[in-house]
Amino acid sequence: MDYILSLITFIPLAGVLLLLVMPRNNAMLRGVALGVSLVTFIVSIGLICEFKTIADYQFVENIPWIKAGSFQMNYHVGIDGISLWLVILTTFIMPIAILSTWTAVEEKVKEYMICLLLLQVGMLGAFISLDLFLFYIFWELMLIPMYFIIGIWGGKNRVYAAVKFFIYTMVGSLLMLVAIMYVYFKAGAGDFDITRFYSIGLDPATQTWLFLAFALAFAIKVPMFPLHTWLPDAHTEAPTAGSVILAAVLLKMGTYGFVRFAIPLFPDATARFTPLIATLSVIGIVYASLVAMMQEDVKKLVAYSSVAHLGFVMIGVFALNQQGIAGGMLQMINHGISTGALFLIVGFIYERRHTRLITDFGGLSKQMPIFATIFMIVTFSSIGLPGTNGFVGEFLVLLGGFESKLRVWTIIASSGVILSAVYMLWMFQRVMFGELSNPKNQLLKDLNVREIVIMVPLIVMIFVMGIYPKPFIDRMIPSIDKLIIQAKKTQVAQLVVPASVIDNAAAVVASPSAEHAVPAAGTASPDMPDGHSILPAGHPAGESK
Amino acid sequence: MLSLHHYLILSGILFSIGAMGVLIRRNAIVIFMCVELMLNAVNLTFIAFSRYLGNIDGQIFVFFVMTVAAAEAAVGLALMIAFYKNRESIDVEDINLMKL
Amino acid sequence: MELALPQLNFMTIMPEIVLSVVAMALLLVNVLVKSEEKAYLGYLSLAGLVGALFTVPWGEKISGFGEMVIQDNFSSFFTVIFILCAVMTILISDGYFKKEGCNHGELYPLILFATVGMMFMAKATDLMTVFLGLEVLSVALYVLAGFNRDNIKSNEAGLKYFLLGCFSTGFLLYGMALIYGATGTTKIVRIAAMASGNGAVANNMMFLVGMLLMATGFSFKIAAAPFHMWTPDVYEGAPTPITAFMSAGPKAAGFAAFLRVFIIALPTLTVQWSDLLWILAVLTMTTGNIIALSQDNIKRMLAYSSIAHAGYALVGFTAHNASGVSGILFYLLSYTFMNIGAFAIIVIIGKKGEANNNVQDYAGLGVKRPVLALCLSIFLFSLAGIPPTAGFIGKFYLFAGAVQEGYIWLAIIGVLNSAASVYYYLRVMVFMYMKNPEEDFSWVKLTPAVMLCILIAVAGVLIPGIIPNSVLNLAAISLPLP
């Protein structure tokens, strides 16, 4: 299992090569692509099984790659609790994406599948890279297939959207490249290992500039307000699978970048810019929600909702405490599942009606009951209804934000839970409820088996993560703790170790039994419960304020 | 007594005249002549330095320049003839099919 | 005065000798070969080039001909670039000139002579050799640019190149003369020695002006703004294979001489010339990229792009540290592959009489000729500097060199430029993949020679893009050292 990460990353590449030499038999091409993505997914399950709940990087491979002149780049990959789930998300979404375009893409199937699989290589590579240079390579590599997916198989205005997507992303990432070089030279001789960079201790002024360069690249990808305008275009024009992957995985690159690189590398700058980032995120949440509310195109609406959701992720991540980051990470995955599912749903009706305008629909519930049910579940997951995945993430994000210095921002952000209900339900009502007045809609067929098969795993995940998110959170926590320590390294005013870490340790020691009956309220000892008995100095308990 | 400076100034002036000719004249052959003038101004500089420094390198350089100029002239005139055959003009105002 | 015979060391110019002999032999053979069998001349010249490649030594540093030339890794690296450039050009020439219906027997000797000229430029350790090499190259290039005698555009290209080339030579020479005057020598090592030991020389205005005029002359050769004006016209008008040759080889040769002269002969003026190059780099990148955005003719577009690439290389030159210079070497090699590769495809897509060279004519190529389109896309991505291609690695080293020396803003301007450049490279792909085909591209003939050329180019772009170690290390040991 030593090379499992490389295996996962490069199975799709092998698939690409296989597809290249295959004849143009569409069914076979689709089958092979699906098979390859499924194999990748199955192998990636091995990661979860073998994953140890520790803070360190695991499945590490560190092979010298480029060593010339003053540079040393390694093929250094590994995952921790933060990247584990993103890798799984990628491998999980991929077969679904491939299956979703079974009939939607009839032209250039071979190229399409090659693009999809190449995209997967790029995404997986970026998530597993521990070498900044390697990360950058994969980061850029993703652009190419996505550009073609939007540009070739997209809608009417696809060229504009594809070029905008490519260049917009490129501008940010190239500035990041300069920053990467700068960090490297600041760190002195060695390789591009990020853990090495974590400990260089740059002065705050330098950090400011470097953080801005990194943040720009990631903020464009997230996308944060006001750098978001490429997203609605890209989403609207992209084919279903493209939108799904874009929403589910590509956007996570931005938030992941913040978590993995921008924050731990530049803790001082992070502290300095947290208010700004939080402000932009909050604006993003409210603004995108309001804009989404008025959209006429379902896909654009979902695209804007992505901006709002990612705003929550950013708030959580920049809360810089366990709840916030865990919530942010969960919300990344949730958004991948829910919004991916929403795009699939939009794809289903687009395939049938070749329109996405809300006004063209109405009353579909009557004609398509299965579709209606699935749509509704996904809608509520997107709104963040308890019991679905969306709630867990959103709740933890807001909780974390509230505990941190971002309290005011969090309160405003919380209003997003109202707005999301407004725009999603209004859209749902206009599409699914009401009279089935349009005669074209009266002939619509309900979902077929393939489409149901696509949706079932997503629906299952929506509930699994909503009802039992513990396995997901548990595996993240050690890595998150490490990240928090790293992020607060130079902030002298802060506690050296977050109180939550202590608490967590105490909880492990206490290890409460699965069920216990608390005796009547009056008979309990006057002390606090065990899990909370370790207090950091300066916080006397039992003091009435 | 003529000093090094006189030669240098003269060659500088010659060089400038040549350069101005290139900029101003419109006939390709004349322009080429002006270039030759520039080269010869350089030759003069080389010779002057060579004499002044008591170093023969400059003079050798001049031989090379002269040879090369001859070769250039041959190629250049051939190009002009070819152009003239197609365009029936060697006015640089007419050498403007490709622009922007 | 004792007459000391200089050490000749023919070994130092072995590749040049081989190529010159082959070229002259070809001139003779040309007379005997029927016009439809000129391809054999091509094979012969390829054999000569490959033979010359085998005579390129590595790891040695031998001075020859009284310090007129030097054989070192730097020159070897460039020699390889030039030979590759010539080989790839010859591979795509035959088909092109047959299509254009042009008797092309002299083509091969001319290319070989130009290659010899370039090699001398890379080997020169004396300003005289620099000049000679430059002229051997230029004279051959003037002819090559106007090679398509019946095509008015080709005539015009030749003539424009000729007039402006001679003009710039004047400046270069004048600069050399002033340097000679200031230091009393034309040998670059001795120039440095004279200047460093002697404040009077180093601070001499003549020395400074000489440096600046030489910079002007070299800038013309590498097509740096504002000495780039000839490039688009000449590239557009010259026969496409020659454009390919010119964009890669002579530019590299110009850089070779530029690098060696400035780094070895003029270290005392480093501050001045790196300032100058900073400005030139910014101007060159920006001009090239900005104007390229609105080009329709793909040859002209690549001409502007080649200006921009000179600008990127100048970024490394400005830094002139190990990363920057080895970056230049690596980049020029990669640029040879990607640019000639791109031109190879333009050659076969083009119709007789240089038609079908507009971006719009590429509509639907991705559908009709997917492999060609894929290859062109790879070259264009490499030109745009997107991983995993050699273009990216090269750019990384160039900009990293600048960052290392503290030229952060230069690097930022550089990356912003390359972001803008993406637009026009993508535009070609937009037409290839995202527009419906209007023609069936039935005239496109993929001869084995062209196929080989494209194959070499693809390999040369992708392999160093993914595992650049060996090439980078080669570049790292090939720095110009006194």
Add this chain to the structure above:
Amino acid sequence: MFDNVWLIPLFPLIGFLINGFLGKKIKNEAIIGGIGTLAIFGSFLVSCGILIEMISRGPENRVFEKVLFPWIHAGNFKADMAFLLDPLSVVMIMVVTGVGSLIHLYSIGYMHGEEGFYRFFAYLNLFCMSMLLLVLGNNMLVMFIGWEGVGLCSYLLIGYYFHKKSAGDAAKKAFVMNRVGDFGFLVGLFTLYWWLGDNANVWTINFMEIKKAAHLLPYGGVVTVATLCFFVGATGKSAQIPLFTWLPDAMEGPTPVSALIHAATMVTAGVYMIGRMSFVFIKSPDTMMVIAVVGAATAIFAATIGTAQNDIKRVLAYSTVSQLGFMFLAMGTGAFAAGIFHLMTHAFFKACLFLGSGSVIHAMHYALHHAHSHDDAQDMRNMGGLRKSMPITFITFLVSTIAISGIPGFSGFFSKDEILWQAFSNPYHGGLNIVLWGIGAVAACFTAFYMFRLVFMTFYGESRINPKAKSHLHESPLVITIPLMVLGFLAAVGGYIGLPKLVGDLFGGIPNYFEQWLEPVFEQAQEYGHHYAQSGGHHNVALEWGLMGASVVIALVGITIAFTMYVKNTELPGKFTSTFPALHRAVYNKWYIDELYDFLFVNPCKAFGNFLWKGFDVLVVDGIVNGVAAVVKGWSSAFRYTETGYVHNYAFVMAAGTVAILGYYIFR
């Protein structure tokens, strides 16, 4: 038995899954309805078992927590999927499962022949499960699952007739308004959690742990903030001012839904929540006052609207809002037990009223349908004199109306009187107490008036039914009337478990069982209350008797007015309308609150969204992006003209460049 508490929500869940997935295939209404009803009835049985066990335990042993599985654990934050049994939650599960079972049974008859019968039962079961989670949750987050879950089911069930636009609108409105409340709930939760954690190092959202740590909370201050936020949540769920407008619209749902969700159970969640966290709420006198005032205001406000509505269900809806106001009045004045008591009796009589109205509508609908009439089956102006054709419905309806009006001997009297008395006598709000009592009393008068107006218009007087339809009118089937009878019985006698001490003393010292039962739950809150109680309160037996009498008189006045206007002198309402047209129009149009909200929130929001999209996003944000591209492109087209194609121009640029460089270096 306590250990099996998880079965309570499980049964409805199973019912939901069976009906939801297989219902379409089963098709047989009896089986589907049977499954749904049995599921909730099973829960009822388990609840009964728990109740019995709890009664058998001593009062100090009645708290029990059951952890099912850990849910969200992140750092110091822990939320388990866990249940809490205590006297309060047992009351709630009894009400939910008991009334729920009856309404399920009723629905089998009422929904007969509806398209999507299975869907209805699936949703209904899902609702029950969510509601049970809400009341059983041992921490705020499990409560919140139920809290939002019932919102979801309410959405689904209001939108049951989704092809009707009004139904879709109402469903969305309900959900969004609830969401506004949920926002408050969340912020309240965060505030409480953060404050307790940060200042007392008690990182918990568990009710019992908070209860233990409640002494650490200050009076007022942050607690006011947190509880006000929670109260916003309560106003959303329980349809109080300002978030009450969704409830009348929610009548778009089938009538059993109105009975179960919008009368008996879900809307009381806010009251329950305040009761559950009484020990926190009472620590903020300001919040308590706000709750009391809002409750009283809602009670009178909704009651006034109720007097002028013609739709039978809308009257009941406003009545519900008004009665919920009473409950909040109780909570706000510290009469927690009384509030919960009213919650329970209200569940009985209001469910009965709704089901009764459903029975009427059902019959009307059937009759009008057979007469091919398009008259509105819910409009009371089309009814009248129904008591003869629908005797059982009439009697149960009348009993419940008497109960809600507060006529002594019926359940509503005991609970309402308790609330009014405590509002008057509890020592928290000083002089405001009398005002609160006064408002409550007037609202009670209105209640009696509009309820009897409803009875008189529907069951008395001359029939205004389409004559053709008249012959088709008949009593509803047993499956509908049995629940009516059971609920009617409960509405009549349910109050006797909570006899006021005053009355109990008359009958040999029968204690107030209900208050006793809940005493351990609210004990702590009452203790905290004494901390700032202003006086000993008015514990004057004579006064209590007097007020009790007054409230009876008030109710009788209301009934009399109704009788005068709608039975004896039927022109009076018309006269009244023409005398005060503006007043009538305002009341009839619900004081224009919906329009006000549209004007204040909905329309500006839409306009702002539209502006942000078309005016800002497209023009400014994207405009800048495209503008940069356009500027670069523009430069490109401009700069390309430097390439003139003329050799001498090129040479000139070269020469000029050289001169510039030389000049720069020489003269710098």
